[in-house]
Amino acid sequence: MPSSTTAGRGRPGYAREDVIRIAVEEFNARGYEATSMGALAERLGLSKSAIYHHIASKEEILVEATGKALEELRAVVDGALEASDDPVEQLRLLIAGTTRVLCEYPAYVRLLLRLRGNTDVELAIMERRRGITRALVDVVERAQAEGSLRTDLEAGVVARLIFGMINSIVEWYKPEGQYAPADLAAITPEMVFTGIVRSRS
């Protein structure tokens, strides 16, 4: 609960990144729409007026947290496209790289994935997210066109299912848990490329 000693100009020792991190935890636990600035202030032990010394609005937090996730994902896409001309290798790098980003920023990506598009700001963020998705679909289509992938599975569906598999990591991954990001980033491309059944050879 906020106390009178934290009101006014008093700023308990929060670095900006801690405010963002804790706010995103609240959004993910209670729902972005259902979380008020008052509830955030309470969670942070700040008065309703003191929280405005740290952040101007819920939207500011949303933009900053999802912006960080989008930046990292965009860097993976750009890196994969630059690293190789082979679409299968690009796809492998894309799958491994996005897996790593999701393991490193599960809360921010979770917030990104759960946006509902109820405001212009959310719609703009979702448009950037779609840019990442389109890049993956494009790589899958090129790999399929050059004959490296099975053609009985439609590229658009395959791309969505790949993303769905990777995205689901944010629902359960614990950065302090038994798997390092690199462990999962080794598993996901293998599973997508050759499946889970032991080969008959």
Next chain:
Amino acid sequence: MPSSTTAGRGRPGYAREDVIRIAVEEFNARGYEATSMGALAERLGLSKSAIYHHIASKEEILVEATGKALEELRAVVDGALEASDDPVEQLRLLIAGTTRVLCEYPAYVRLLLRLRGNTDVELAIMERRRGITRALVDVVERAQAEGSLRTDLEAGVVARLIFGMINSIVEWYKPEGQYAPADLAAITPEMVFTGIVRSRS
């Protein structure tokens, strides 16, 4: 907007299942926590008092909609375990069956998957959901133990990634779209078992 003609005993022609369906659309679009009974009444064109002739609470809708999804998923699990003694075949039936259920009830399953566990009712629903997950993990572990699956990919992670892939269908699947549930139910087991890369044979 509710008008005075819909107040009191007046019940515009809503079947119970329509009320549930429209309410779940609202929950999915705005967030369960952020949707009030007043907002639901407005969406249905009912007065705030008239909506209580249809439903007693938001929770009643939540329980009924997720209960339907859980029933269908439980039937898939039970059916798969009865249909075969081979864990790989059970897994194939489980993946195909849950894919079909998700295509048939995307909105109800989406609501089920996005529960946050903020109330006892939600926690009870999530416990039933975990029962389904445990059944899948168990089948994957048995298939791995009998040597049918690769052992370099850990069973718990594999099961979560499979579920993640399938669950993601509710984020984009349109029942009126180009894919029938059976189309997707044919793709998902293939993709999980043997992957997307064209075999070298």
